[in-house]
Amino acid sequence: MTAIVDCNSFYCSCERLFRPDLRNKPVVVLSNNDGCIVSRSDEARALGVGMAVPYFEARHIIEKHGIAVFSSNYHLYGDLSYRVMETLRTLAGDRSKVEVYSVDEAFMDLSDVPEDQLVDHARHIKTTVEQWTGIPVSIGVAPTKTLAKLANRLAKKDKIASSCVTVIATAEEQRLALQQTRVDDLWGIGGAYAVKLINQGITSAWELSNMPEEWAHSHLGGVVGVRLIRELKGLPAIFMEEELVDKKMIATTRMFGRPVTSVTEIKEAVATYISRSAEKLRRQQSAAGVVSVFIVAKEQSHSTYFRHGPTISSYTTLPHPSCLTHELIKAATGLVDQLFEEGKSYKKAGVMLSGLVPDGSIQGNLFVPPAENQHRFLMHTIDNINFAMRDDSVKFGASGMNKDWKMRQELRSRRHSTRWEELKGVK
DNA sequence: TCTGGGGTCCTAGGACCC
């Protein structure tokens, strides 16, 4: 059996941890740039605040009911996420039995737990995580990952009846669970497939689970659809994954805090994003062979279909894979020159590093003079200083000094658990 | 009008996730 442990309204729960006065009160957390709502407490949901709704649209409800609003505080959420995951690993006994799936979710392999003890075991996990970290979680347990996700949904749907734990073990429980779940609420069915399925008269998860695999192969994304059907039938087709798999692509993209019209500022932003990406690259000891850049112009027309405006992108293949920030910046800012059009106004830019290879493999490159290896020490030193001092103490000039194109984060809480200066005071 | 068979590699794009 597999469990999925999912933190309840994770970002909101993190904020509440340091604001006990907000317990049982409506809370929402905004995305970067204070754009839209990415987390909402049950109380906020009950007041009619939708998920992923733009902030400015929900603002009237928020103000009317005095809902507490926060900008995203990733330092805080990242740290609390780590604590939750470490707790799960401790409880599992074996680190390989925990697969961190996202910042607020982890799968756990419970194959060693006897079936009649699953409920108690899951409850024990839940109480322990809450005691140790202060973060409330819901747990779904089932024979497959997809069914575990489904069980978790049911647990969250009625937290009081389920005590946030749902176990699907018997065939009968499985059938009931599938029958009461809409097809578009399944893990693996997004907007496009949902429309397709409903048009064909398949509305419940139960109906989908009874479709033939060949049909899924031709209509639901090939092998992906086949796996989904199997999982719904209780036959595992998506397995626990190894942790710490190196990323195959590294991206940093941001909206600007205001429209940007100068090529210099776009280059500053792109250099800043490259620096961040290069840091991630070095952390996993990789080097990138391909650098891509994209910029998004502010929409010209008023059509709602073009809310993002056209994305213009370009990429370049480096002469040899690199993890050196200045090399990557040079390539990326060159691409900006290709893409930028004078007179246009831009709202977003992003960079992507791909064609990643292990950094070790390029050590012996004949075309790199030995002196270049000094750059590696430089990068290492910069990373160490920035890690110790935080907030980009050392950066490349190309990243700019003012950065007034930076995103808005006007309502961010303090980084209580990762900054001495922002430690919570107790009177 | 007719035009092999089998393979690999790469890229673009679609779909999904949180």
Place this chain on the structure above:
DNA sequence: TCTGGGGTCCTAGGACCC
């Protein structure tokens, strides 16, 4: 006026090879 960011996997189709 104001709508996030960072990923993954898969398929189709083109280029190329023998």
